[in-house]
Amino acid sequence: MDKIKCECGHVNPEGTVLCEACGKPIEGNQHIDGNDKKTLLNMRYEGSARRSKTYTNSIVDKIWSFFSSVKVGVWLIVIALIASALGTIYPQAEYIPPEAVSRDPAVFYEATYGITGKIYYQLGLHELYGSWWYMILLALIGVSLVICSLDRYIPLRRALKIQKPKRHETFIKRQRFFSETEHVTTDEIHSVKEKLQQQRYKITEENGHILAEKGRFSRWGPYVNHIGLIIILIAALLRQTPLLFLDEYVWVREGEQTVIPGTDGEYYIENKKFIFETYSEEDGEIYKEALEKQEAMVPKNYQTNAVIYKKKGETVAGADPELEVVKEAEIRMNEPAKIGNGFTLYQAGYQLNEFHTMSFKVHRTDDQNEKALGTFTVDMNNPKHEYELDNGLTVKIDQYYPEYELDDGEPRSISKFPRNPAFVFLIYPPNETKPEVSFVGIGKNIDPTNENEYKLGIVDFDMRHVSGLTVRKDYTLPIFILGALIFMIGVIQGMYWQHRRIWIHPKGNGVLLAAHTNKNWHALKQNIEKAIANTSIKIVEDQQELDKDVSKRGGES
Amino acid sequence: MSLEQRKANKAHKMKKRFIFRSIILILMLAAIVYALVANFNKDKSIYRAGDQAPDFKLEQINANNELESIQLSELKGKGVMLNFWATYCKPCEAEMPFMEKLYPEYKEKGIEIVAVNLDVNTLVVDRFIDKYDLTFPILPDHKEQVMDLYKVGKLPSTFFIDENGVIVDKVDGALTLENLEKQFQKILPKK
Numbered sequence: 001m002d003k004i005k006c007e008c009g010h011v012n013p014e015g016t017v018l019c020e021a022c023g024k025p026i027e028g029n030q031h032i033d034g035n036d037k038k039t040l041l042n043m044r045y046e047g048s049a050r051r052s053k054t055y056t057n058s059i060v061d062k063i064w065s066f067f068s069s070v071k072v073g074v075w076l077i078v079i080a081l082i083a084s085a086l087g088t089i090y091p092q093a094e095y096i097p098p099e100a101v102s103r104d105p106a107v108f109y110e111a112t113y114g115i116t117g118k119i120y121y122q123l124g125l126h127e128l129y130g131s132w133w134y135m136i137l138l139a140l141i142g143v144s145l146v147i148c149s150l151d152r153y154i155p156l157r158r159a160l161k162i163q164k165p166k167r168h169e170t171f172i173k174r175q176r177f178f179s180e181t182e183h184v185t186t187d188e189i190h191s192v193k194e195k196l197q198q199q200r201y202k203i204t205e206e207n208g209h210i211l212a213e214k215g216r217f218s219r220w221g222p223y224v225n226h227i228g229l230i231i232i233l234i235a236a237l238l239r240q241t242p243l244l245f246l247d248e249y250v251w252v253r254e255g256e257q258t259v260i261p262g263t264d265g266e267y268y269i270e271n272k273k274f275i276f277e278t279y280s281e282e283d284g285e286i287y288k289e290a291l292e293k294q295e296a297m298v299p300k301n302y303q304t305n306a307v308i309y310k311k312k313g314e315t316v317a318g319a320d321p322e323l324e325v326v327k328e329a330e331i332r333m334n335e336p337a338k339i340g341n342g343f344t345l346y347q348a349g350y351q352l353n354e355f356h357t358m359s360f361k362v363h364r365t366d367d368q369n370e371k372a373l374g375t376f377t378v379d380m381n382n383p384k385h386e387y388e389l390d391n392g393l394t395v396k397i398d399q400y401y402p403e404y405e406l407d408d409g410e411p412r413s414i415s416k417f418p419r420n421p422a423f424v425f426l427i428y429p430p431n432e433t434k435p436e437v438s439f440v441g442i443g444k445n446i447d448p449t450n451e452n453e454y455k456l457g458i459v460d461f462d463m464r465h466v467s468g469l470t471v472r473k474d475y476t477l478p479i480f481i482l483g484a485l486i487f488m489i490g491v492i493q494g495m496y497w498q499h500r501r502i503w504i505h506p507k508g509n510g511v512l513l514a515a516h517t518n519k520n521w522h523a524l525k526q527n528i529e530k531a532i533a534n535t536s537i538k539i540v541e542d543q544q545e546l547d548k549d550v551s552k553r554g555g556e557s
Numbered sequence: 558m559s560l561e562q563r564k565a566n567k568a569h570k571m572k573k574r575f576i577f578r579s580i581i582l583i584l585m586l587a588a589i590v591y592a593l594v595a596n597f598n599k600d601k602s603i604y605r606a607g608d609q610a611p612d613f614k615l616e617q618i619n620a621n622n623e624l625e626s627i628q629l630s631e632l633k634g635k636g637v638m639l640n641f642w643a644t645y646c647k648p649c650e651a652e653m654p655f656m657e658k659l660y661p662e663y664k665e666k667g668i669e670i671v672a673v674n675l676d677v678n679t680l681v682v683d684r685f686i687d688k689y690d691l692t693f694p695i696l697p698d699h700k701e702q703v704m705d706l707y708k709v710g711k712l713p714s715t716f717f718i719d720e721n722g723v724i725v726d727k728v729d730g731a732l733t734l735e736n737l738e739k740q741f742q743k744i745l746p747k748k
Binding site: 003061063064096098099100107132135142146147150234240259261265268316318319380382397400403412413415416417 | 581647680
């Protein structure tokens with residue numbers, strides 16, 4: 001537990017591998033960074049003492065040292081990966097298909113997937129991503145990130161602050177770039193110094209020992225980007241509160257008014273018109289060539305002309321509330337509408353051409369000209385039970401299938417939306433009580449008896465569009481942006497700059513020259529070549545080849 | 558530096574480190590607790606067993622039933638089966654005959670069926686009522702207000718509410734005759 005005093009006089013914290021001041025390897029600690037098996041020194045974290053590896057007094061220290069291990073962090077990530085993968089074996093509870101006989105998870109998984117489904121359910125994997133243990137797992141990764149960063153940043157900063165130009169000879173000799181020159185004049189050293197300064201190296205000197213350093217701040221890159229990650233994690237945490245974040249979706253048909261989900265019935269939207277525009281030749285010559293290449297239509301604009309209403313006063317849900325217009329908005333792609341209370345509506349989807357109304361005529365089956373004996377118009381969303389025609393005919397709607405489909409020979413509708421409407425009509429001729437049956441749909445006109453006197457035909461129809469809008473409230477976005485920005489700054493800091501150091505160590509009549517960088521060794525060598533030009537100082541040798549155990553050398557992280 | 562001084566210095570440093578680490582750990586623990594609580598509360602915004610069923614009022618359109626409109630709060634004292642359904646939904650269609658079969662008997666015993674319909678037009682609903690000779694109240698929710706209130710996603714979804722207006726159970730998906738009867742037993746008003 002005692003501090004280690006180096007022969008240079010500096011007192012290092014317990015667990016130091018290389019003296020913070022002079023870099024001399026500290027006896028007995030070389031195994032920590034694996035220096036005992038190599039000729040070169042491991043310069044990661046400057047050989048500083050990661051405190052966590054040494055002090056484990058109290059429970060706080062024990063927790064701290066557990067999370068400060070990168071190994072633990074990697075394991076947490078691996079466990080989270082495996083857990084996330086397990087959650088994809090069967091659908092999550094929220095994706096149980098609506099047509100399932102029972103959507104109760106307790107029944108569904110066993111009924112659909114058998115015994116493995118039952119186990120899946122009992123292990124709680126059907127609600128994995130929202131489960132407390134999965135969230136705790138993610139949180140632990142966050143904790144590991146914070147502690148790992150702190151535990152490396154603080155000693156690294158300390159070591160770089162304390163470092164002295166005068167380094168121990170062993171430290172110099174065990175650097176990757178090294179050379180020894182027997183005879184060097186003071187003028188030559190002076191010229192090297194000047195040329196290093198010209199290359200924007202910062203020079204510090206101590207008794208003829210020279211340290212030239214630049215780009216130290218690139219060493220903080222990884223820590224800055226971890227701060228960014230932590231801010232992003234905090235933002236993700238805040239998204240849990242509906243106060244700060246809500247995400248809903250609403251479909252609204254032209255001419256209809258509906259409640260905006262997520263607003264607790266406070267806001268309503270009416271779709272006046274949905275506009276879908278495509279590029280055409282009228283848009284100008286410049287589009288012509290591009291349009292010809294494209295076989296499909298090229299969308300130009302998706303737009304909902306909407307009216308937003310706010311509820312006035314308190315009403316029971318279901319009763320028609322009194323509404324007041326808040327705003328009229330044209331909502332386009334990338335031009336959302338802010339409706340108040342932090343809610344924003346985004347154009348997010350559409351369905352074209354739902355049938356709105358359809359007009360039919362009745363004519364005699366044997367009439368070649370199909371002369372209309374009477375016509376009537378059906379509102380697809382509010383069809384009447386019967387229609388009386390001018391000439392005394394009565395048409396009753398026996399069955400209506402908004403989205404018709406044959407299901408095992410049985411006609412039925414698969415949704416409430418009139419996308420493929422079909423009808424069973426009963427035609428009552430004047431003064432008759434026995435009707436004729438006709439089946440009319442899109443491209444279908446069936447007379448089941450083949451004896452019908454009257455026939456129906458579609459004469460006209462009217463379509464309308466449906467607009468899909470995302471309803472979102474998000475106060476966390478600025479925090480995400482801040483986190484992402486800081487993350488990016490950290491990445492740039494660590495990527496585009498390198499921390500380069502060159503040591504000139506007088507020995508007898510000559511000098512020892514050593515250099516270290518965290519990356520881009522080639523550029524460092526060029527810097528040195530420039531600096532020692534026209535002097536007798538030997539260029540540094542790359543000693544890495546001398547090291548037999550170098551295969552697993554990595555960067556700092 | 559004397560040995561005494563060095564010891565004091567060291568003790569001071571260790572104390573500082575202990576405080577620093579403790580603060581960081583407590584902050585992170587607080588964040589985790591917050592995340593878990595917030596996540597737990599998010600689930601609570603959906604009404605489930607044990608919650609008071611929120612009130613609503615809708616018109617009644619089944620010609621076989623004498624009621625003109627229904628407000629849930631006015632059914633206090635009765636057990637209520639609140640069913641969300643639509644004609645195009647197959648599992649809904651499957652459970653309807655069971656509901657009709659049990660309705661007359663349990664109506665006597667103080668249970669009301671409230672079937673909130675989510676079709677757009679009433680014609681299909683009328684035809685459906687005729688097909689199965691339904692007699693319990695059917696309430697169209699054209700603006701999907703009640704559906705939004707109860708956060709109903711997929712159909713059918715059924716809430717069983719006791720005589721005090723408290724949700725006793727929620728069933729997603731179709732009910733069998735046997736299950737339905739069991740549920741009815743649970744919400745039978747105590748005389």
